[in-house]
Amino acid sequence: MTSTANSYIKNKKADILRLIIVVSTVFTVTSFSAGATALFTLPPDQKAHRHADTFSMGFPTLKPDAVYTFTAIKAAGLLGVSGDIKYNEKYKAGQLMELTPGGPPGSKQIAAPWQKWYVRFYETVDQKKYYTILNVFSGQLLSCDTANNASAPSGKEGIRPVQTRVSSKPYDAQLWRFVFDPGSKTFVIYNKKSGEMLAAKNKTVQSKAIVTLIGNGENKKTACAAWTLQELPAVPYRDDAVVGFFERSKPFLGSVAFDQGNSIPLSWGPNKGKVLWVTQDAWDGQQLKTNGMFDCKDFFRYRNSMILQPSIRDWVPTHTFNIEKVDSRQHKPKQICDVLPTAEYSWPAAGIEIGRYVYVQCSEGDGLGPPKSQSLYQLTENDGLNWQVKRLTPKGMTTEHKINYSAGMVKSPDGFVYVFGFKGTGYGYSLDLHVARFKPSLPMQWTFWNKSNWQVTPEADSKARIASGKATVSVAYLNGKYILMTMDQGFVCDSARSIYLATSSSPTGPFTPLKKVYTINEYLYGKYARYYTPVIHPEFNNGHRELLLTYCLNFSGCGVPDCKDGYLDPYFYRIKGIRIPYDMIGL
Structure with a gap:
């Protein structure tokens, strides 16, 4: 065979090999066995294009919004x-x-939410793509922010990454870049702020490998900075914002x-784009002690209140204030709904806006x-925080005493407002759902569904x-x-x-x-915390096709005192938010 023929065959083999490299590396991001032998290496002139976001080179592509587990290869x-x-x-x-020991990479590991x-x-x-890495359990972001890392200062083990709160805009310490190594079929993950690599060292703390940041620069390679990513289906997660x-x-x-909430x-x-939040029993900021807690001997200040969020995307607490009732007869302007002389509480819940009225x-x-009774409060909006309030009695x-119409209020495309109520059954473990409209x-003229027709009495x-x-x-x-959102009984310490x-x-x-x-x-201090008041918030579209749900805790746990060292912790009387992917329920 001539040298020209040999040269031709060698060139063809090289072309075929390059084709195999491209084809064989187009795959969904997944886990590979530890210590895998490198089948292919990049040509020298292509090493600058190793980024996982460079699909044209045939390397795995990170989806712009997906759930993964991260497995450290060496540890x-x-x-x-x-x-x-x-x-x-x-x-x-x-x-x-x-780093929690699990099965070998690529196995059917059962990952916990955290x-x-x-x-x-x-x-x-x-030309470098940066991502946030948000924990499903906490809703917080992986970060190298040493300002929140006082318990783990940088030293011989490097900066220890932590989780940090979600804000309106992620900062550099919360941003990460993924670089794919085709030799080991693993990722190296760089922090934008420090330029260092996320790594897991075999040296352990309480039998768990140390997770840290090491090195600086893409040319520095180390096995402890190699990670595989296993893609999972979209799952619900806590909304930390x-x-x-x-x-x-x-x-x-x-x-x-x-x-409530x-x-x-x-x-x-002038209120376009704002959100009115409805609360029930509420503590006032003046009751907070210097440690941020409430005195155990103190009690909530109002039987209800309402706060006005300036924008549907503004989650800064200090931007949101109470509306106040003009001419409060009970001398509590922040308590919007009066407590009747014959009652102990006045608890508002579901509502809608019609024109200038809420x-x-x-x-x-x-x-x-x-x-004992129910009412429909009419609030007249203005461009400030002082609103006129009127109690109506449809x-x-x-x-109606048996059906509580607090479950929901919907302004439907069919021209009616539907009001959903419930009647408790099964000793607090179950309920029947009913509807009026x-x-x-004509907000004073209600009719009630009897399973076949609308009638004038419930x-x-x-x-x-209409449902259970x-x-x-x-x-x-x-x-x-x-x-329909419903929750298990949250007050009796059941495991469900x-x-x-x-x-x-x-x-x-x-x-x-x-x-x-x-x-x-x-x-609550090691025991189940009590929870209640589920609410759906469909208006809060975060751009990820996810539904916002909230629930509340209630200062008490199962078999544990409410107070600790003479204080009540407000954490246990505040609303918690979670996100549910639309696709989970066919939205």
């Missing part, structure tokens, strides 16, 4: 957030990362700790039983129910579907502590079977 474990779950430590900002991460594209700078919004810790903020999007005049359902009664609704122009019999639920319930509307969703194309049902979407993992 053989899953990246997660450290801390004692029974003391809510995994929710705290500044928590260190840990070992799952949303990787989301944020920006491109100098929402949780942080309700951590109102300044004395001048008015209502700083409360339960219905939201009413506004569109009238209408809010309110339950009035004693103790924790069914309401016939049929006001005198009125025309927006029908509380189970035959008139667990212990508590909320109803809202989005994308042509009525959404889940949130369920169902949908219907009609306000009168039928609804799909309940689907479990989330498990509440909140503890």
Whole structure:
């Protein structure tokens, strides 16, 4: 064979080899066995194009918004957030990362929520793509922010990465770049602020490998900085921006700790784009002690209140203040709904805006039983925080004692406002869902569904129910579907502590079977924390096709004192937010 022929064959073999490299490396990001032998290496002139976001070279592409687990190859474990779950430590900002031993990379490892991460594209700078890495359990971001890292200063082990709170705009310490190494089929992950690599060292702390940042510069290679990514289906996660919004810790903020938490999007005049939040029993910022706690001998200041969020995307607590009632007869201007002389409480809940008016359902009664009466409050908006308030008493609704119409209020495309109520059954473990309606122009004229027709009086019999639920319930509307949210009984210390969703194309049902979407993992000093007041917030579109749900804690746990060292911790009387992917429930 001539030298020309040999040269031709060698060139063809090289072309074929390059084709194999490209074809064989186009795959979904997944895990590979540790210590895999490099099958292919990049030609020298292509080493500058190793980024995982360079799809044209045939390397794995990170999706712009997906869930992954991170496995350290050398230390053989899953990246997660450290801390004692029974003391809510995994929710705290500044928590260190840990590496928990798992199965071999590529195996069917069962990852805990604190070992799952949303990787989301944020920006491109100098042709380099940067992502945030958000923990599913805490909702906080992986960061090298040493300002929140006092417990782990930089030293011979390097800077220890931590989780930090979500803000309106991620900063450089919360941004990461993924570079793919085709030789080992692993990723190296660089922090934008420090330029260092995320690594897991075999040296252990309490039998767990140390997660740290090492090196500086792309040419420095080390096996402990090699990671594989396993893509998982989209999952629900804690929304830390929402949780942080309700951590109102300044004395001048008015209502700083409360339960309930219905939201009413506004569109009238100067209030367009704002959101009115409805609370029930509320503590005032003036009651906060210097340590940010409440005195155990103190009590909440108002039986209800409302706060006005300046924008649907503004989650800064200090930007949101109470509206106040003009001419408060009970000399509590921040308490919007008066407590009747014959009642102990006045608890507003679901509401809507019609023109310049906001209408809010309110339950009035004693103790924790069914309401003695119900009312419809009419609030007149203006461009400030002082609003006119009027109590209305629609016939049929006001005198209804069995059905509490606090579950939801929907302004439907069909021209009616639907109001959802519940009647407790099964000793607090189950309920029947009912529905009433009125025309927006006639808020005093309600009719009630009896399973076949609309009538002028409520029908509380189970035959008139449109659905069944667990212990508590909320109803809202989005994308042509009525959404039902219900939760397990949160006050009796049962191990069932889940949130369920169902949908219907009609306000009168039928609804799909309940689907479990989330498990509440909140503890009070090592014991189950009590929880309640589910609410759906369809107006808060975060651009990721996710539904915002909230629930509240209630200062008490199962078999543990409410107070500690003479103080009540406001954390346990504040709203918590979670996000549910639309696709989980067919939205």
